[in-house]
Amino acid sequence: MTAQLPSSNGGDTLTEGGASVPASESPARSDRGGGAERRRGVLLANLGTPAAPERRAVARFLREFLSDPRVVDLPRWLWLPLLNGVIIPLRAGRSAAAYRAVWREDGSPLLVFTQRLAGRLAAELGPATHVAIGMRYGQPSIRDALAGLRDDGVDELVVLPLYPQFSGTTTASIFDAVDAGLGELDWQPVQRRIEDYHVHPAWVGAVADSIRQYRQQHGEPDQLLFSLHGIPQRYVAQGDPYADQCRAGVEAIAKAAGLESEDWMLCFQSRVGREPWLQPYTDETVRSLAEQGAKSLQVACPGFAVDCLETLEEIAMQNAELFEETGGGKLAYIPALNDSEAHAQALAQIIREVAQPS
Numbered sequence: 001m002t003a004q005l006p007s008s009n010g011g012d013t014l015t016e017g018g019a020s021v022p023a024s025e026s027p028a029r030s031d032r033g034g035g036a037e038r039r040r041g042v043l044l045a046n047l048g049t050p051a052a053p054e055r056r057a058v059a060r061f062l063r064e065f066l067s068d069p070r071v072v073d074l075p076r077w078l079w080l081p082l083l084n085g086v087i088i089p090l091r092a093g094r095s096a097a098a099y100r101a102v103w104r105e106d107g108s109p110l111l112v113f114t115q116r117l118a119g120r121l122a123a124e125l126g127p128a129t130h131v132a133i134g135m136r137y138g139q140p141s142i143r144d145a146l147a148g149l150r151d152d153g154v155d156e157l158v159v160l161p162l163y164p165q166f167s168g169t170t171t172a173s174i175f176d177a178v179d180a181g182l183g184e185l186d187w188q189p190v191q192r193r194i195e196d197y198h199v200h201p202a203w204v205g206a207v208a209d210s211i212r213q214y215r216q217q218h219g220e221p222d223q224l225l226f227s228l229h230g231i232p233q234r235y236v237a238q239g240d241p242y243a244d245q246c247r248a249g250v251e252a253i254a255k256a257a258g259l260e261s262e263d264w265m266l267c268f269q270s271r272v273g274r275e276p277w278l279q280p281y282t283d284e285t286v287r288s289l290a291e292q293g294a295k296s297l298q299v300a301c302p303g304f305a306v307d308c309l310e311t312l313e314e315i316a317m318q319n320a321e322l323f324e325e326t327g328g329g330k331l332a333y334i335p336a337l338n339d340s341e342a343h344a345q346a347l348a349q350i351i352r353e354v355a356q357p358s
């Protein structure tokens, strides 16, 4: 199915088969028809990761990431001195140690899996579609990815942030970087932006299948946790749809996986700072389940398209340890979809649905 996008710049969002596409991004989108074949490019965008698991590289990454006003919205005069004077000096070393615990011979898991997924996706979409990866923070940058696509002669650009659930802190920030990159390059391709795909049946089916397969191999736990990255509650109160999309998405996955409502829970991880974030918090939930006598947990993290620090270290190491130490048994992490064929097929379907027929 191909999305029929209206030619106005009305700012509406179209939902096609579960993926939301804003209808307002490229003024020239509908006036270029003419029957000429388009060269399609896909920008597969992700958060980014440090260049190395060392203090300096991690400090550089955190400085860029946490200076983004989409991520931390405090007034700059207050936040930037606090970030540079207190938070980075305190956090960089600890964070670098956590990165070292998951770093692979071929690099950061987030980058390696994103690169591999891009390769699979390119194979799935065929030689007429160019796929490039761009990181919101660090390298390879979104601007350089766009420059590569432009040099390949792309004139229809699909932007796919690897965030199934929309948040201003993630997806919108990627769109900011795409705007800035296109502006710098003075390039105006036709654009399709995929805002979210949290209830797209292809993606929901792929996640549900991965959970079912995991349980066939490893058995059923006392409880399954869906753990998604948190954001401050204040952002949700200001209108960020992230929490609603997390709930709708995990309900769809649970239903597709045939889970009963008492078999699973949604919780939120990775809180930073003191203000309240989305709740229940994953670590408090893990502790309380252990105290209530749970002996086995499985944790799936369907907000993370690929495995990264937050899944491999925070869930599979820290929370597994916490569960054991507080009287539980084994906490098993169900890997992200990563570069699986099922993931590439689901994303290819989402892309095909929003792209123009060529």
Ligand SMILES: C=CC1=C(C)c2cc3[nH]c(cc4nc(cc5[nH]c(cc1n2)c(C)c5CCC(=O)O)C(CCC(=O)O)=C4C)c(C)c3C=C
Residues within 6 Å of the ligand: 047, 048, 049, 050, 062, 066, 071, 072, 091, 095, 108, 110, 163, 167, 169, 170, 229, 230, 231, 232, 242, 270, 272, 303, 304, 307, 308, 309, 310
């Ligand atoms: C301080 C605010 C943060 C917000 C808001 C936030 C939202 C958010 N993040 C992701 C996905 C990822 N975050 C990752 C790491 C990470 N996140 C924050 C802070 C916020 N995230 C920090 C400080 C870090 C760095 C690690 C640390 O020091 O603890 C990662 C992993 C990156 C990697 O290299 O592996 C991902 C992915 C989402 C989806 C999200 C909001 C929905």
Ligand SMILES: [Fe+2]
Residues within 6 Å of the ligand: 229, 270
């Ligand atoms: Fe984060």
Ligand SMILES: [Fe+2]
Residues within 6 Å of the ligand: 270, 309, 310, 314
């Ligand atoms: Fe974390």
